[in-house]
Amino acid sequence: xxxxxxxxxxxxxxxxxxxxxxxxxxxxxxxxxxxxxxxxxxxxxxxxxxxxxxxxxxxxxxxxxxxxxxxxxxxxxxxxxxxxxxxxxxxxxxxxxxxxxxxxxxxxxxxxxxxxxxxx
Amino acid sequence: xxxxxxxxxxxxxxxxxxxxxxxxxxxxxxxxxxxxxxxxxxxxxxxxxxxxxxxxxxxxxxxxxxxxxxxxxxxxxxxxxxxxxxxxxxxxxxxxxxxxxxxxxxxxxxxxxxxxxxxxxxxxxxxxxxxxxxxxxxxxxxxxxxxxxxxxxxxxxxxxxxxxxxxxxxxxxxxxxxxxxxxxxxxxxxxxxxxxxxxxxxxxxxxxxxxxxxxxxxxxxxxxxxxxxxxxxxxxxxxxxxxxxxxxxxxxxxxxxxxxxxxxxxxxxxxxxxxxxxxxxxxxxxxxxxxxxxxxxxxxxxxxxxxxxxxxxxxxxxxxxxxxxxxxxxxxxxxxxxxxxxxxxxxxxxxxxxxxxxxxxxxxxxxxxxxxxxxxxxxxxxxxxxxxxxxxxxxxxxxxxxxxxxxxxxxxxxxx
Numbered sequence: 001x002x003x004x005x006x007x008x009x010x011x012x013x014x015x016x017x018x019x020x021x022x023x024x025x026x027x028x029x030x031x032x033x034x035x036x037x038x039x040x041x042x043x044x045x046x047x048x049x050x051x052x053x054x055x056x057x058x059x060x061x062x063x064x065x066x067x068x069x070x071x072x073x074x075x076x077x078x079x080x081x082x083x084x085x086x087x088x089x090x091x092x093x094x095x096x097x098x099x100x101x102x103x104x105x106x107x108x109x110x111x112x113x114x115x116x117x118x119x120x
Numbered sequence: 121x122x123x124x125x126x127x128x129x130x131x132x133x134x135x136x137x138x139x140x141x142x143x144x145x146x147x148x149x150x151x152x153x154x155x156x157x158x159x160x161x162x163x164x165x166x167x168x169x170x171x172x173x174x175x176x177x178x179x180x181x182x183x184x185x186x187x188x189x190x191x192x193x194x195x196x197x198x199x200x201x202x203x204x205x206x207x208x209x210x211x212x213x214x215x216x217x218x219x220x221x222x223x224x225x226x227x228x229x230x231x232x233x234x235x236x237x238x239x240x241x242x243x244x245x246x247x248x249x250x251x252x253x254x255x256x257x258x259x260x261x262x263x264x265x266x267x268x269x270x271x272x273x274x275x276x277x278x279x280x281x282x283x284x285x286x287x288x289x290x291x292x293x294x295x296x297x298x299x300x301x302x303x304x305x306x307x308x309x310x311x312x313x314x315x316x317x318x319x320x321x322x323x324x325x326x327x328x329x330x331x332x333x334x335x336x337x338x339x340x341x342x343x344x345x346x347x348x349x350x351x352x353x354x355x356x357x358x359x360x361x362x363x364x365x366x367x368x369x370x371x372x373x374x375x376x377x378x379x380x381x382x383x384x385x386x387x388x389x390x391x392x393x394x395x396x397x398x399x400x401x402x403x404x405x406x407x408x409x410x411x412x413x414x415x416x417x418x419x420x421x422x423x424x425x426x427x428x429x430x431x432x433x434x435x436x437x438x439x440x441x442x443x444x445x446x447x448x449x450x451x452x453x454x455x456x457x458x459x460x461x462x463x464x465x466x467x468x469x470x471x472x473x474x475x476x477x478x479x480x481x482x483x484x485x486x487x488x489x490x491x492x493x494x495x496x497x498x499x500x501x502x503x504x505x506x507x508x509x510x511x512x513x514x515x516x517x518x519x520x521x522x523x524x525x526x527x528x529x530x531x532x533x534x535x536x
Contacts (some may be wrong), residue, residue: 016321085313107317107352110324111389 002029002118003048005078007040008055013083013106017053020113037061037070044074051118056084056103068101079118083109128216134209141206148206155203162196184231191228194221298366312355319348350483357485360416361470364492369410373523376441376450377402379411383418387426394426396435403442406523413493418452420486421513425454427482428511447519453512458505467503497521 002025006017014033021029032049034040037058052075054067061067064082071080081102104112141147166189173185198221201214243251323345330338380402384391391398407414422437429435438453459467459474466472470488494501498518505511 012318019325085317106314107320110321115389 003050004029004031004118005034005040005043005049005052006031007034007037007052007058008083009035009058010055011035013055017109020110023110024113024118037067041071041074044071044076048076049078051079051081053081053083056082064101064103081117129210129212131209131211134211136207136209137202137205138207152203152206155199155206158199159196159203162192162199166190166192180235184235187224187228187231191221191224194224197221313352316348316352316355320345320352323348354483354485357483357489361485361489361492364413364489364496367410367412367496369413369496371408371410373406374409374411374414376405376407376448379414380418380439380441383415383422386419387422390423390426391435394429394435396426396429396437398437398439400439401441402439403448405441405443405448405517407448407517407521408523409497409499409517409521413497416493417490417497417499417515418450420490421452424482424486425452425456425511427486428458429454429456443522444516448517448522450515450517451512452515453510455510458507458509458511460507461505464503464505468501 002021004017004021006014008014011033014031018031021031032043034043040052040054052071054064054071056064056067058067061070068080079102080100081104083104083106085106102117104117137151138148141151169185169189169192172179173182173189194217198214198217201210201217204210205214323341327338327341327345330341380400384398384400390396418439422439425437426435433455436455438451440453441448441450463472463474467474468487468491471484472487473482473484490501494515498521500516502514502516503511504514
């Protein structure tokens with residue numbers, strides 16, 4: 001069963017991701033939602049996930065360069081995927097110290113999940 | 121001979137001049153004092169002349185100075201001998217001295233007349249005063265002109281300072297405006313695209329879950345979806361184009377082959393969807409360039425090649441890079457719908473669309489982004505095309521940006 005954490009302040013993203021995951025995995029997934037980085041860190045202290053989706057612009061932070069350092073010590077071996085509506089996000093990549101981070105356009109999220117983004 | 125000379129200078133047969141004056145003390149004293157005074161004066165005068173000659177050699181020719189000096193000294197010496205002959209009758213010697221003085225006097229007299237024309241040409245005191253006055257007036261005018269010039273210079277400097285300050289203030293204001301515009305653009309990028317993305321996604325879900333079977337409703341949803349997608353793409357492309365203005369160029373050593381592979385990996389989905397045939401022959405060329413810009417250029421050109429190939433035609437895209445005499449070229453060629461060569465220049469301008477209504481959803485920004493990115497890279501591009509046959513873009517990379525194999529190997533060798 002896929003364990004997925006979504007960190008996004010928009011509840012509709014939870015709804016959308018749930019829909020996409022359901023289409024790909026049926027009921028074989030668990031999606032946990034956190035609307036702030038600190039709430040996500042609290043959750044990550046108690047359990048781990050296969051994948052973590054993080055909204056790139058997550059108030060009050062201004063991007064991955066600010067949020068990744070906060071999360072870096074808690075992600076373990078999770079697949080980290082930054083999602084954004086701003087497709088120029090390649091210019092805002094943080095120094096991930098070797099941890100593979102993916103940046104994907106939210107518009108492509110459904111196709112990417114359906115094409116096995118989380119199956120690696 | 122010696123006897124004749126001695127005879128000439130002997131004094132035994134003569135009486136001193138004092139006898140003629142009957143040794144009257146007053147007359148002797150008068151003559152003696154006068155002769156001595158004249159002798160001393162005639163000695164001091166040429167001394168002064170020689171001093172003047174030494175300090176101002178430009179006044180009179182050398183020989184004239186020397187001649188006049190010799191003449192005065194000779195005259196002085198005759199008076200000294202006159203003083204001596206009051207008591208000692210050395211009239212032979214006096215005669216010889218006078219003869220010498222006569223010769224010098226004669227030469228000096230001739231020389232003085234020879235000097236006359238040149239002397240007469242010397243400006244008079246009046247002329248000199250007049251000229252001096254004119255010169256003083258000219259100098260005054262010059263000083264006034266200099267003062268005016270200084271004033272103008274000072275005014276100009278003040279104006280330059282004011283203008284510089286104005287420009288600095290404007291530059292600061294522009295920088296602030298640019299920074300806030302960049303921030304605005306960045307957040308607008310996110311906030312404008314976000315609702316459009318939601319419209320796109322939810323209309324897709326709605327279309328998939330629509331059980332009404334109403335074809336008109338499906339068409340409406342499809343139109344909403346298509347319009348939202350197009351608006352989102354347009355916003356994205358405009359922002360990408362604008363963001364290049366503040367792009368911080370970070371050149372790195374890049375393998376053109378690797379960069380091409382990365383771009384093709386990124387475009388795997390759209391290429392797969394169109395079942396595109398890609399032929400890549402990229403020589404082992406390393407360039408010093410900004411990877412983001414290179415990626416944007418290649419990605420836009422490959423996407424263009426896919427987008428502008430008619431749906432019923434399998435896209436054949438050829439990517440070739442090779443060295444030339446003065447750098448390298450990167451050629452991207454497709455078998456797409458091409459365009460009228462008359463538009464070869466216009467095609468690189470923003471919002472230029474040559475295939476409106478031809479089933480192509482371009483925003484007209486792709487090649488404008490390519491052009492801007494290439495300008496930042498210092499590369500150039502040209503295009504040849506034929507309608508319904510295909511398009512060929514040639515990118516030229518200048519020689520200085522190529523990294524020689526030897527240069528590239530240096531760090532490894534150093535590491536060893």
